[in-house]
Amino acid sequence: MQQSLAVPRGPVLPAQVGTLLAIALAVYGSFLGSGAAGGTPIQDAAGGYLSADATLLAPAGPAFSIWSLVYLGLAVFAVYQLTAPGARSETLRRLRGPASLSALLNAAWILTAQQGWLVVSVAVIFILLASLVWVVVLLRTYGSATRVEHWILWTTFGVYLGWVCVASLANTAAWLASLGVGADAAWPGIATVALLVAAAAIGVALTGYTRGQLAPAAAIVWGLAWIGVSRLTGTNESALIVSAALAIAGLLLLTALGLALRARKERSIT
Incomplete structure (x- = not known):
């Protein structure tokens, strides 16, 4: 585990509070997105184009339970960065800006999706993706x-980044479907497989770049x-996509595990 520099605790309280408020807004937005706080559930918004059956790239409903892990991680991060070790951490000092931005963009995405502004939601989710790349x-x-800081940060933002990589593809597919792109054409299945391969390649690249972080x-x-x-x-049954998605997911998992083991061996040698 690479060690970050520590800085004396200073007047960082406004930044800490700002991060806490941004994450609280994101968590509240998640309740709106689920419909629990009176908002329109995301799967019912935007004409149903964000539902689990709307496009070839839409994950099944249970997939979205991963948001619970992301929001829990963000809440733990928000509390940890208020503690004395969190206040002294140079890494956290640098992370507060992009982490807060990602939380605000998360809330903004839910708002734009519920308003049915699919093209805006696509722009927002790719900016969100960029903010998470910045964090990583x-x-x-x-x-x-x-070690505690290591697990909090990598589990939270690693999972967050990986999931948003997939969600950005699904969001783009929903927007294109709303425009009628690919309707009744022969190529969407092949294009979907290509995008699945691209997502897996991103997963491999992230594992290599992060020295074996699996999240x-x-x-x-x-x-x-x-x-x-x-x-x-x-309505979007596809044997091709079933086979391709599960095979590509399996290959990505095995490749990532291999890279993680190699990175661990390299660290143990050095």
């Missing part, structure tokens, strides 16, 4: 000061597998 680059560069790839594997399951029934 900082994590990769500065490391973590303690991003694991979240992508989760998403790809549930895309396959979703194509077993409904």
